[in-house]
Amino acid sequence: MMPLYRQVILIVGKDVRIEARGRQTIGLVVVLGILIMVVLGMGLGAGKPISGFSATAILWVAYIFGGVLCFEKTMAVERHDDALAGLLVAPIDRGAIFIAKLITNLVLIAGLALVVTPVAILLFRFDISGHALGFSIIIALGMTGFAAVGTLFAAAVSSTRLQGGLLALLVFPLSLPIIIVSTQMMRSLFEGAGSMNVLGLGTLAAFDVIFLIMSWLVFELVLEP
Amino acid sequence: MTSGKKILAVTFWIVTLTLFAWTIWLLRDDITPVERTMGPIQKVFYFHLPVAINTFIAAMVVFIASIGYLWQRKMWWDDLASAAAKIAALYCSVVLLTGMIWGKEAWGQWWTWSPRLTFSLVLWLLYVVYLMIRPAIESPQRRALVSSVYGIAAFLDVPVVYLSVKLMPDIHPRSIELAPAMKVTLLWWFVSVSLLMWGLLITRYRINRRVRDLNYPVGDETRTESSGRVARAAGGAS
Numbered sequence A: 001m002m003p004l005y006r007q008v009i010l011i012v013g014k015d016v017r018i019e020a021r022g023r024q025t026i027g028l029v030v031v032l033g034i035l036i037m038v039v040l041g042m043g044l045g046a047g048k049p050i051s052g053f054s055a056t057a058i059l060w061v062a063y064i065f066g067g068v069l070c071f072e073k074t075m076a077v078e079r080h081d082d083a084l085a086g087l088l089v090a091p092i093d094r095g096a097i098f099i100a101k102l103i104t105n106l107v108l109i110a111g112l113a114l115v116v117t118p119v120a121i122l123l124f125r126f127d128i129s130g131h132a133l134g135f136s137i138i139i140a141l142g143m144t145g146f147a148a149v150g151t152l153f154a155a156a157v158s159s160t161r162l163q164g165g166l167l168a169l170l171v172f173p174l175s176l177p178i179i180i181v182s183t184q185m186m187r188s189l190f191e192g193a194g195s196m197n198v199l200g201l202g203t204l205a206a207f208d209v210i211f212l213i214m215s216w217l218v219f220e221l222v223l224e225p
Numbered sequence B: 001m002t003s004g005k006k007i008l009a010v011t012f013w014i015v016t017l018t019l020f021a022w023t024i025w026l027l028r029d030d031i032t033p034v035e036r037t038m039g040p041i042q043k044v045f046y047f048h049l050p051v052a053i054n055t056f057i058a059a060m061v062v063f064i065a066s067i068g069y070l071w072q073r074k075m076w077w078d079d080l081a082s083a084a085a086k087i088a089a090l091y092c093s094v095v096l097l098t099g100m101i102w103g104k105e106a107w108g109q110w111w112t113w114s115p116r117l118t119f120s121l122v123l124w125l126l127y128v129v130y131l132m133i134r135p136a137i138e139s140p141q142r143r144a145l146v147s148s149v150y151g152i153a154a155f156l157d158v159p160v161v162y163l164s165v166k167l168m169p170d171i172h173p174r175s176i177e178l179a180p181a182m183k184v185t186l187l188w189w190f191v192s193v194s195l196l197m198w199g200l201l202i203t204r205y206r207i208n209r210r211v212r213d214l215n216y217p218v219g220d221e222t223r224t225e226s227s228g229r230v231a232r233a234a235g236g237a238s
Helices: A004-022 A024-043 A052-089 A094-124 A129-157 A163-191 A198-222 B003-026 B040-072 B075-107 B115-136 B140-165 B180-215 B225-237
Strands: none
Touching: A004 A024, A004 A052, A004 A094, A024 A052, A024 A094, A052 A094, A052 A129, A052 A163, A094 A129, A094 A198, A129 A163, A129 A198, A129 B140, A163 A198, A163 B115, A163 B140, A198 B140, B003 B180, B040 B075, B040 B115, B040 B140, B040 B180, B075 B115, B075 B140, B075 B180, B115 B140
16 A cells, blocks of 8 residues: 555646536635625725734635535545545555545635735725734634544535535534634734734644644544445 | 433433522523623623533533534434534623623624624634534535534634734623622522533433434434445435
8 A cells, every 4th residue: 555645746736627617616605705805804894904803703704605615525536436536445544534535725815815815905904014923823723623623524514415515504603712812913913012812823833733734633534435 | 201211301400490490590690690880781690600610511422422423323313413512602692691791781882893703703703504414415424524524623712812803903891800709609600500401411311213214214213325325325315
């Protein structure tokens, strides 16, 4: 059997190649993200400068809705023509499938964030220039945990009738701590002294560790052709 | 139910309900003194705290039963987990409602985004979602699998939620000094609320078992492929 990292690279390569050729998911989620921000921006009163606190909330709404679509699509790829059955009979560690799907999902939401965040900065004129690093760390930590939960449950519900709605229902309440922590940390970052909160970073890291390990352990149980 | 079990069940409910009547009687001002700063509304607390603790116990039962299902793939674990999730959601609703009644009196608002209120709300959402996803999945095996994975994730989420709400500004009372008589009342309330929780949990579990026996009379206890297909076909037909 080939080493784990080779297996992961192969599956990620396959998924990213499919996405690069079709560009179905990324186009969809980016437009959805921009739409969400336009709707919220109009709702909050167009033209008014928006505080870092609200801007984070708006960004997270765009990220989580787009993210759920990404998770669903990365698993849906395997549903076509029973590709998952082929993947399962291949001499590949199930853990490698999880890591590969997680990385693909992270690539997709990173792509989403790379487009949506500048649009938010442009539309809402909120200033992250002083805290770009802190902002990126918080978002990256939050997204890792979010993607871990999302990857696991996308695999769990992918064979059920109501995939999309069900996935959002499962992932949103579990991800609430990420939203709470990152909005609170952004508030202290933008409105406070600009220092990073250790408790907040620790909580985000704890969430990531707990759900990465749990998802990795449980993932092979939920994979069924 | 055999007659022995029936007598046991009837005795249990008579004891529990009598105990409840007794604990309500204990709340009289001459037995349990009125708290000085908060006044009579503080008496909600004797109900609020035991129910909150029992919410955690029910959530822990969901967690253990979910692990049990993933480990052994016996359907009774799933019946236990879903029964406990129902009780957790019910008890958490009571925690939220009593907390809001207290909040209205103490702070003049039904709702504030204080850490503990937010914590209870997230907990409530976690277990309500558990109950909502179950009917949406047709195959009993798949439903049990997704629910058990979610049951484990939800319980692991609880400490993280607890940590995360600590970042929010707080107005909740941190600790309350209780007079000895108040402690006794609290203890009795804890006993009766816990008995009620276990009674409801076991009753719900028995109902779940019966419903499953009615719907899938044979061959769904083990997770063999053939029995899975039989159950799936039966689920699709009903």
